[in-house]
Amino acid sequence: MIINKKVGIILLGGLLLIVFLINLSNASLSSLTVPAGDEINQKINLDVNDRVVIEFKILGTKNNFVSFSLFYPNATEINFGEIGELNYNFMCDAKGEYQLNFVNNDMNESKLVTLNLDVEHYILGMPQMLFLAVVIVVIFLAGLAARVLSGPM
Known part of the structure; x- marks a missing residue:
């Protein structure tokens, strides 16, 4: 009887631990609407040696392009130019706030951006x-x- 109680407690603890580990995942999928002639900034806080995958695609418009830039905490900027989709990965070399900048240069219509952001901590x-x-x-x-x-x- 005591052994069964111990096994039950261990199984319950294991299930709680699995739920906790699943919640540690930092992948996110979101949709952003960039209004015509405007910009949207998405900020993420990262640590040194974090590995990041940024994927996005512009959906449902005639002109499927936005201007995209990535700003590092040390003021470095990577400008990807006018693009319709992106799959970019990098390893963080500085701790701090990274900023994804989406600019819609089209003055006539808004752009829908599906953004998949996956951060893996090491x-x-x-x-x-x-x-x-x-x-x-x-x-x-x-x-x-x-x-x-x-x-x-």
Whole structure:
């Protein structure tokens, strides 16, 4: 009876841990409407060694282009020019606020931008999810070893 209760508690703890790990994911999908002749800025805070994937596509207009720029915290700017879609990845070399800048130079119609932003945090050179999985396995093995070494109960 006591063993079943322990197993139930361990399973419940494992399920809660899985839910917690799923919530750590930093991928986001959003839609932005850039009004005619206007701009929209999207800001993200990143740490050193974060890996970022930026994907977007302009939908549903005759002229499917916006001017896109990426601003780094150290005032560096990467100007991608007038583009209709982008798939760009980079590793952060500076901690701080990065800014995605979408400019609609078309004075007649708004642009719908579907933005997929995926940020992967790294801890000790490993992806955060892998690092946490290794920590969980090590804790499990330590608990198992402690149980085996404590002898029969």
